[in-house]
Amino acid sequence: MTYIAKPKFHHPGLKKNDLGYTHRDYEGKISTLCAGCGHDSITASIIEACYELSIEPHRVAKISGIGCSSKTPDYFLGNSHGFNSVHGRMPSVLTGANLANRDLIYLGVSGDGDSASIGFGQFAHSIRRGVNMTYIVENNGVYGLTKGQFSATADRGSKSKKGVTNTDNAIDLVAIALQLGATFVARSFSGDKTQLVPLIAAAIRHKGASFIDVISPCIAFNNHAGSTKSFDYVREHNDAVNRLDVLVGRDPIAVDYAPGTVQVVEQHDGSKIALRKIDADYDPHDRLGAQTFLAKHAAKGQIVTGLLYVDPDAEDLHAHLNTVETPLNTLEADKLCPGSAVLDKINASLR
Amino acid sequence: MKPTDIAAPDYFHKVVDCQWACPAHTPVPEYIRLIAQGRYSDAYMINWKSNVFPGILGRTCDRPCEPACRRGRVEETPVAICRLKRVAADFKDDIRQRLPKPTPKNGKRVAFVGGGPASLTVARDLAPLGYHCTVFDGDPEAGGMMRTQIPKFRLPNSVIDEETGYILGLGVEFKGGHRIESMKALLAEKYDAIFVGSGAPRGRELDIPGRKEAAANIHIGIDWLSSVSFGHTDKIGKRVIVLGGGNTAMDCCRTARRLGGEDVKVIVRSGFEEMKASPWEKEDAIHEDIPILNFLVPTAFIHENGKLTGITFQKVKAEYDAKGRRNLVPSGEPDQTFECDDVLVAVGQENAFPWIEQDCGIEFDKWHMPKVDPKTFVSTNPKVFFGGDAAFGPKNIIWAVAQGHDAALSIHKMLSGEDITERPLPEVHVSSQKMGIHEWSYDNDVSIDKRFKVPHRDKVVALKDIRTEVELGYDVKLALGEAHRCLNCDVQTVFSTSLCIECDACADICPMDCITFTANGEEDDLRHRLKAPSAHPDQDLYVSSDLKTGRVMVKDEDVCLHCGLCAERCPTGAWDMQKYFIEMTHAGSTCPTKSRSAA
Numbered sequence: 001m002t003y004i005a006k007p008k009f010h011h012p013g014l015k016k017n018d019l020g021y022t023h024r025d026y027e028g029k030i031s032t033l034c035a036g037c038g039h040d041s042i043t044a045s046i047i048e049a050c051y052e053l054s055i056e057p058h059r060v061a062k063i064s065g066i067g068c069s070s071k072t073p074d075y076f077l078g079n080s081h082g083f084n085s086v087h088g089r090m091p092s093v094l095t096g097a098n099l100a101n102r103d104l105i106y107l108g109v110s111g112d113g114d115s116a117s118i119g120f121g122q123f124a125h126s127i128r129r130g131v132n133m134t135y136i137v138e139n140n141g142v143y144g145l146t147k148g149q150f151s152a153t154a155d156r157g158s159k160s161k162k163g164v165t166n167t168d169n170a171i172d173l174v175a176i177a178l179q180l181g182a183t184f185v186a187r188s189f190s191g192d193k194t195q196l197v198p199l200i201a202a203a204i205r206h207k208g209a210s211f212i213d214v215i216s217p218c219i220a221f222n223n224h225a226g227s228t229k230s231f232d233y234v235r236e237h238n239d240a241v242n243r244l245d246v247l248v249g250r251d252p253i254a255v256d257y258a259p260g261t262v263q264v265v266e267q268h269d270g271s272k273i274a275l276r277k278i279d280a281d282y283d284p285h286d287r288l289g290a291q292t293f294l295a296k297h298a299a300k301g302q303i304v305t306g307l308l309y310v311d312p313d314a315e316d317l318h319a320h321l322n323t324v325e326t327p328l329n330t331l332e333a334d335k336l337c338p339g340s341a342v343l344d345k346i347n348a349s350l351r
Numbered sequence: 352m353k354p355t356d357i358a359a360p361d362y363f364h365k366v367v368d369c370q371w372a373c374p375a376h377t378p379v380p381e382y383i384r385l386i387a388q389g390r391y392s393d394a395y396m397i398n399w400k401s402n403v404f405p406g407i408l409g410r411t412c413d414r415p416c417e418p419a420c421r422r423g424r425v426e427e428t429p430v431a432i433c434r435l436k437r438v439a440a441d442f443k444d445d446i447r448q449r450l451p452k453p454t455p456k457n458g459k460r461v462a463f464v465g466g467g468p469a470s471l472t473v474a475r476d477l478a479p480l481g482y483h484c485t486v487f488d489g490d491p492e493a494g495g496m497m498r499t500q501i502p503k504f505r506l507p508n509s510v511i512d513e514e515t516g517y518i519l520g521l522g523v524e525f526k527g528g529h530r531i532e533s534m535k536a537l538l539a540e541k542y543d544a545i546f547v548g549s550g551a552p553r554g555r556e557l558d559i560p561g562r563k564e565a566a567a568n569i570h571i572g573i574d575w576l577s578s579v580s581f582g583h584t585d586k587i588g589k590r591v592i593v594l595g596g597g598n599t600a601m602d603c604c605r606t607a608r609r610l611g612g613e614d615v616k617v618i619v620r621s622g623f624e625e626m627k628a629s630p631w632e633k634e635d636a637i638h639e640d641i642p643i644l645n646f647l648v649p650t651a652f653i654h655e656n657g658k659l660t661g662i663t664f665q666k667v668k669a670e671y672d673a674k675g676r677r678n679l680v681p682s683g684e685p686d687q688t689f690e691c692d693d694v695l696v697a698v699g700q701e702n703a704f705p706w707i708e709q710d711c712g713i714e715f716d717k718w719h720m721p722k723v724d725p726k727t728f729v730s731t732n733p734k735v736f737f738g739g740d741a742a743f744g745p746k747n748i749i750w751a752v753a754q755g756h757d758a759a760l761s762i763h764k765m766l767s768g769e770d771i772t773e774r775p776l777p778e779v780h781v782s783s784q785k786m787g788i789h790e791w792s793y794d795n796d797v798s799i800d801k802r803f804k805v806p807h808r809d810k811v812v813a814l815k816d817i818r819t820e821v822e823l824g825y826d827v828k829l830a831l832g833e834a835h836r837c838l839n840c841d842v843q844t845v846f847s848t849s850l851c852i853e854c855d856a857c858a859d860i861c862p863m864d865c866i867t868f869t870a871n872g873e874e875d876d877l878r879h880r881l882k883a884p885s886a887h888p889d890q891d892l893y894v895s896s897d898l899k900t901g902r903v904m905v906k907d908e909d910v911c912l913h914c915g916l917c918a919e920r921c922p923t924g925a926w927d928m929q930k931y932f933i934e935m936t937h938a939g940s941t942c943p944t945k946s947r948s949a950a
Contacts, residue, residue: 009862010862011864012910036920040856044858193855219922
């Protein structure tokens with residue numbers, strides 16, 4: 001790990017966003033992960049996305065579990081709320097926080113161990129319920145903290161650093177998320193920020209359960225020949241279906257592309273995403289089509305990336321439960337606790 | 352762009368902005384690190400080798416290094432390089448054992464006209480090689496303008512004595528009080544080479560009405576300063592006007608304040624900002640209650656009964672023509688008259704060579720300056736060399752030193768029967784600074800301290816005695832703080848394309864957003880695609896060859912802090928921090944003349 005602090009000086013010509021912040025203002029502490037870790041690139045992408053969206057850091061709650069990935073919230077948005085929860089329990093902590101205060105932006109940061117093994121059930125239920133959040137899995141296919149055993153997302157047939165072949169089938173979190181009804185599903189690669197940054201920004205803007213699986217090579221234990229999560233392998237087998245070239249607020253979109261190659265997706269809050277198609281036949285509004293597409297390409301050994309599915313009119317858990325709009329911490333005491341008479345009434349209705 | 356050839360000595364030299372800007376190319380970061388380590392003598396010797404007069408320059412240098420300092424592009428103020436040099440001189444131990452030992456003479460004789468910084472530099476370089484050096488000067492002691500024109504409250508005699516003494520101690524013969532009046536006679540003495548370092552000894556005149564009539568109270572600045580220096584002049588009128596806006600004018604006005612001048616002002620033709628004087632010298636003058644009035648052109652000296660009473664000025668303003676050239680035109684306001692008892696004229700210096708006869712084989716140009724080769728400093732007479740102010744007009748001490756080194760090299764080459772136009776390359780040492788996984792052999796934790804002020808003596812005390820030095824210099828603690836502000840620009844970021852796996856770790860960690868991975872292109876195009884805007888096109892881009900993805904690594908050298916975080920966060924060692932120690936080659940070295948380039 002690096003012992004010196006990142007110098008406070010920044011480039012004198014750095015651009016400022018609408019809030020007057022530079023991207024440096026969205027940083028956290030210096031990373032303690034191994035040098036070159038893909039997770040650090042995801043950290044940088046989250047910083048960039050929040051800067052571009054001019055998000056006020058104190059409006060963000062970043063919640064994580066256990067693992068290398070779950071350490072990363074310490075490295076971005078140093079002025080946000082954070083909760084480093086128990087292993088695999090990020091989704092339930094996030095769901096609870098979201099129910100208590102729907103006004104914050106929820107970033108759930110997890111890893112393949114945290115979400116595909118110990119927290120698999122938690123992951124499934126938070127997606128299934130449609131919690132309004134951005135759920136990012138920093139997926140490196142190994143247990144890095146315990147020195148590189150295969151994780152549940154390691155592909156069958158891939159080799160460990162010591163040369164052992166994985167005989168278990170892999171969990172594809174994207175496929176599961178699609179099946180469980182996530183309303184924004186994407187996959188990306190830590191080594192491709194031009195794709196990843198707009199995806200994170202769009203996911204933050206999405207109202208509903210957004211899930212992004214980011215393949216993030218583990219430099220120490222999973223970046224060798226025979227790995228399917230190495231820089232080289234992912235670069236060779238990356239099949240991007242589309243790219244988010246521009247992500248704009250409420251301004252009209254002016255993109256200069258041949259007709260038919262750009263698809264404009266308007267989200268719930270009126271923000272728009274311009275999607276440049278790479279695969280002309282790919283339709284990101286077709287859940288079933290996306291599942292088939294993924295399965296077919298996975299069989300060919302290709303890693304499909306891009307915005308795979310989006311439902312612009314999604315609803316979230318609060319809508320399903322018809323909860324009060326005011327965050328609980330600002331709800332007045334008599335409303336929050338209406339007294340024993342009301343409780344008696346409720347109890348009576350249940351008898 | 353083509354991949355950057357980092358084996359070309361100039362590439363990384365330019366990254367060390369201070370060293371590149373210094374005419375003598377002193378290895379600045381190297382000596383600042385030594386100061387931080389308390390190794391003052393070592394720091395002094397690096398300076399001594401490169402700029403010959405560390406103690407003198409540490410007080411008087413015009414500091415071309417400081418405006419160039421990278422720190423000035425990162426925050427408000429550069430590192431106080433000049434005053435750190437003085438720290439090395441102030442706190443060193445006895446360094447006499449480290450000086451070159453007098454060597455057996457090689458039988459060749461070199462004569463020097465003038466005993467100022469240029470001549471002494473040449474003699475310093477040549478004497479250890481066995482040349483018999485004889486320095487002639489009209490003044491009794493060595494030092495030239497450093498001794499006669501720079502006031503003692505800025506540069507005490509003890510410092511001049513010490514540093515000229517080191518050179519004369521190398522076996523250089525000094526003939527003081529011996530002014531050379533005829534080049535022809537000197538040539539007749541059959542020296543193997545002659546070096547002319549006679550400076551720019553004549554103060555420019557101001558020929559306006561009343562000059563002759565009021566002559567008794569009108570003094571030429573540099574002549575008056577040397578007269579003060581030798582103790583011939585010890586008082587001046589109460590009301591003094593100094594004309595001129597250069598450093599000589601600043602020395603004149605501050606000297607006048609110490610010799611009885613109570614109402615001293617400086618009046619300049621140009622605007623305050625465009626004055627030639629260094630900003631800190633203006634500051635020091637203003638601090639001593641000397642107002643500087645600008646945009647006033649003197650038109651006449653007013654006098655009564657042969658006694659000066661004042662000066663009349665025309666008020667002007669600056670106008671810029673289409674080419675951006677400045678013209679001073681009358682502003683139309685009424686003329687202004689300032690009363691005074693004495694005037695010091697410091698409006699420039701000129702060269703004068705009345706002692707060089709026309710048939711010496713030394714040709715002059717239409718400005719009456721000798722024709723001198725700007726690289727070798729040889730005149731049209733192959734045995735006669737010029738340097739310092741005598742060669743190209745008035746500049747600063749550090750230029751005289753730099754030119755002296757070059758002239759010494761030419762003289763040595765000529766007398767060794769070599770081609771003087773073939774110049775040796777600088778000496779370059781490269782070494783990785785990596786000591787362990789997160790250990791570097793330099794202090795890479797960037798200090799965010801602002802520039803430390805040099806303590807000054809109390810004004811009342813300072814103004815009482817003309818020989819009391821005003822600046823006290825940094826103490827050890829202040830020096831350490833200031834030394835830590837240095838960014839170690841000589842510890843270079845070196846990139847190995849073959850090791851890079853394009854993980855982006857360096858680009859992500861870089862605090863200054865210097866590093867970009869992108870498709871290659873022409874320089875103008877690339878500069879527009881960098882992560883952070885490229886504000887200084889004169890600062891190089893470091894471009895790698897093609898990486899695996901077909902992209903290239905581009906690093907804008909402009910505001911790199913040399914913190915080494917790129918190397919620290921690189922998983923494969925594709926980035927390394929390597930110290931480039933670049934030193935100019937002086938006479939007698941065996942450095943090659945042809946460059947190697949990257950394979």
